[in-house]
Amino acid sequence: MPSPGAGPAHPPLSQSQLAAWRSFLRAHTVITRALERELVASQRLPLAEYDVLVQLDSAPGGALRMSQLADQVLLSRSGLTRLVERLEGAGMVRRQVCPSDARGSLAVLTEAGRERLREAAPSHLNSVRSHFADALTEDQLEELHQLLERLLEQLPEGDPGEGGCSAVEPGPAEAGECGA
Amino acid sequence: MPSPGAGPAHPPLSQSQLAAWRSFLRAHTVITRALERELVASQRLPLAEYDVLVQLDSAPGGALRMSQLADQVLLSRSGLTRLVERLEGAGMVRRQVCPSDARGSLAVLTEAGRERLREAAPSHLNSVRSHFADALTEDQLEELHQLLERLLEQLPEGDPGEGGCSAVEPGPAEAGECGA
DNA sequence: GTGACATAATTGCTTGCACAAGCATATACA
DNA sequence: TGTATATGCTTGTGCAAGCAATTATGTCAC
Numbered sequence: 001m002p003s004p005g006a007g008p009a010h011p012p013l014s015q016s017q018l019a020a021w022r023s024f025l026r027a028h029t030v031i032t033r034a035l036e037r038e039l040v041a042s043q044r045l046p047l048a049e050y051d052v053l054v055q056l057d058s059a060p061g062g063a064l065r066m067s068q069l070a071d072q073v074l075l076s077r078s079g080l081t082r083l084v085e086r087l088e089g090a091g092m093v094r095r096q097v098c099p100s101d102a103r104g105s106l107a108v109l110t111e112a113g114r115e116r117l118r119e120a121a122p123s124h125l126n127s128v129r130s131h132f133a134d135a136l137t138e139d140q141l142e143e144l145h146q147l148l149e150r151l152l153e154q155l156p157e158g159d160p161g162e163g164g165c166s167a168v169e170p171g172p173a174e175a176g177e178c179g180a
Numbered sequence: 181m182p183s184p185g186a187g188p189a190h191p192p193l194s195q196s197q198l199a200a201w202r203s204f205l206r207a208h209t210v211i212t213r214a215l216e217r218e219l220v221a222s223q224r225l226p227l228a229e230y231d232v233l234v235q236l237d238s239a240p241g242g243a244l245r246m247s248q249l250a251d252q253v254l255l256s257r258s259g260l261t262r263l264v265e266r267l268e269g270a271g272m273v274r275r276q277v278c279p280s281d282a283r284g285s286l287a288v289l290t291e292a293g294r295e296r297l298r299e300a301a302p303s304h305l306n307s308v309r310s311h312f313a314d315a316l317t318e319d320q321l322e323e324l325h326q327l328l329e330r331l332l333e334q335l336p337e338g339d340p341g342e343g344g345c346s347a348v349e350p351g352p353a354e355a356g357e358c359g360a
Numbered sequence: 361g362t363g364a365c366a367t368a369a370t371t372g373c374t375t376g377c378a379c380a381a382g383c384a385t386a387t388a389c390a
Numbered sequence: 391t392g393t394a395t396a397t398g399c400t401t402g403t404g405c406a407a408g409c410a411a412t413t414a415t416g417t418c419a420c
Contacts, residue, residue, distance in 0.1 A: 012305070013305060013308060013309065013313060014313075014318065014321075016318050016321040016322050016325065017308070017309070017312075017313040017318075017321055019321075019325045020312075020313070020316075020321040020322070020324045020325040020328070021308055021312055021313065023324075023325050023328035023329055023332060024208070024312070024324070024328055025208075025212075025254075026254070026328075026332060027328045027331045027332050028204070028205075028208040029254045030254075030332065031331065032205075046406090048406085048407095065368085066368070066369060066370095067367090067368065067369080074205075074206070074209045074210075075407080075408095076407070076408055076409080077368080077369065077370085077408095078369085078370070078371080078407075078408065078409075078410095079406075079407050079408065080369095081369065081370055081371085082370095082406070082407080083406085083407090086406095098368090101367090101368080101415080101416070102368095102414080102415055102416080103367065103368045103369070103414065103415040103416065104367095104368055104369075104415090105368080105369065105370095125192070125193060128193060128197075128201055129193065129197070131331075132197075132200075132201055132204070132331060133193060133194075133197040133200070133201065134334070135330050135331045135333075135334040136200075136327065136330060136331070138194065138196050138197075140327055140330070141194075141196040141197055141199075141200040142196050142200070143323065143327065144200045144203075144204070144324070144327045145196065145199045145200040145203050147316065147320055147323065147324045147327075148200070148203035148204055148206075148207045149203055150315050150316060150320070151207045151211065151311075151312060151315045151316070152203065152206060152207050152210065153315075154314070154315040226376095228376085245398085246398075246399060246400095247397095247398065247399080255377085256377070256378055256379080257398080257399065257400085258377080258378065258379075258380095258399085258400075258401085259376075259377050259378065260399095261399065261400055261401085262376075262377080262400095263376085263377095265400095266376095278398090281385080281386075281397090281398080282384085282385055282386080283384065283385045283386065283397065283398045283399070284385090284397090284398055284399075285398080285399065285400095
C-alpha cells in the first residue's frame with residue numbers, strides 16, 4: 001500500500017465520516033474508562049489483568065503461549081511479560097516452559113487465578129451491560145457488530161510485531177462459569 | 181446508580197452483546213494503532229499532539245482554556261499540562277494567562293503550530309479514510325454514528341474530574357483548511 | 361555436525377499518563 | 391476588610407507500555 005502520508009487525493013472527510021469517526025473515538029474512551037474505574041474500584045483488578053485471566057480461562061488447559069496471549073489481549077510481548085509477572089506475583093498465574101519448544105513459555109492460570117476471575121466477572125459484566133449492551137437492542141447490537149467486523153476485515157494488513165493497547169473481554173460465552 | 185460490582189442480576193451476556201463488545205474493543209485498538217503508527221512514521225507527530233492542534237485550530241482565536249482543552253481531547257488535566265509543555269517546547273503552542281481569570285491559562289496555537297497541522301493533516305486524513313471511513317458506505321457510517329451516539333447518550337454520568345485516554349480527531353469539518 | 365539465520369521471551373531504557381498534593385487566584389460572606 | 395472555601399493549573403511520584411537490544415533455543419543448508 002502506498003504511503004498513507006502522501007496520497008495525492010485528499011478531499012476532506014465527509015460529515016458522516018467525520019461524525020462517525022469522532023463518536024467512535026469518544027465512545028471507546030468514555031466507556032473504557034468507566035469500565036476500568038469500576039473494575040478497579042470494586043475488585044482491585046485492572047482491565048488488562050482481567051483480560052488476561054479471561055483469555056487463559058477460555059484456553060484449553062488454562063494455558064497459553066506468551067506470544068499467542070499477547071496477540072489475544074492486544075499487548076506487546078514485552079508488555080505482556082511484565083503483566084504476567086505481576087499476575088504471577090499475585091499467584092494468579094504460573095509460568096512453565098513449553099514442552100514442545102523450550103524457547104517458549106506457557107502462562108498457566110492457577111486455581112487462585114480462576115477463583116479471582118470468578119469473583120470479578122459479575123462486576124465487570126454488569127459494567128459492560130450498563131455502559132454498553134443495555135443501551136442497544138439485540139438488533140442494534142447485531143448491526144453494530146457487523147459494521148465493526150467490516151472495519152476489521154478491510155484492515156490493510158494484520159499488524160506485524162507488537163500489538164498493544166489493552167482491552168478487556170469477557171470470556172467466550174460459555175467457557176468457565178464466569179465467562180458467563 | 182448502584183455499585184456495579186454488586187448487581188444482583190448477572191445473567192451472562194448474550195452472544196450478540198458479547199460479539200459486539202469484543203469487536204468494538206478490537207476495532208478501536210487496531211485502527212487506533214495503525215493511525216498512530218502512520219502519523220508518527222510520516223509526520224513525527226503523535227496522535228495526542230495532533231488532536232490538541234486540531235482542537236486549538238478549530239477554536240475561536242486558536243486559543244482554549246486548559247480545562248476545556250483537556251475535556252475535548254479526553255485527557256486528564258495533568259496529562260494535558262505535560263502535553264502542552266511539549267508542544268510549547270516545540271514552538272507549536274504558547275501559553276498566556278487568561279485575561280478574564282488569572283488562575284487560568286490559555287493554550288494558543290502559534291503560526292508554526294498551524295503550519296505543522298496543515299502539513300500533517302493530509303496524511304492523517306488519508307489514514308482515517310483507509311482504516312475507517314472507506315470500509316463503509318455513507319449510509320453505514322451514518323448508522324454507525326447513530327449507534328455510537330446512543331451509547332454516549334445513555335452513559336450513567338459525564339465523567340467528573342480527570343478524563344484520560346487520548347484520541348485524535350480531525351477538525352470540525354469546515355474549520356481551517358486542514359480540518360478538511 | 362557445524363554455522364547462519366529465525367523465533368520466543370526477557371531485560372534496559374524511555375515515554376506518557378494518572379493520582380494526589382500544592383500554589384495561586386477567585387469568590388462568598390461576615 | 392478579612393477570613394474561609396472553591397477553582398484552575400502545575401509539580402511530585404509511581405506505574406504501565408513500547409521499542410531496541412539481549413539471551414536462549416530451534417531450524418535449515420551444507
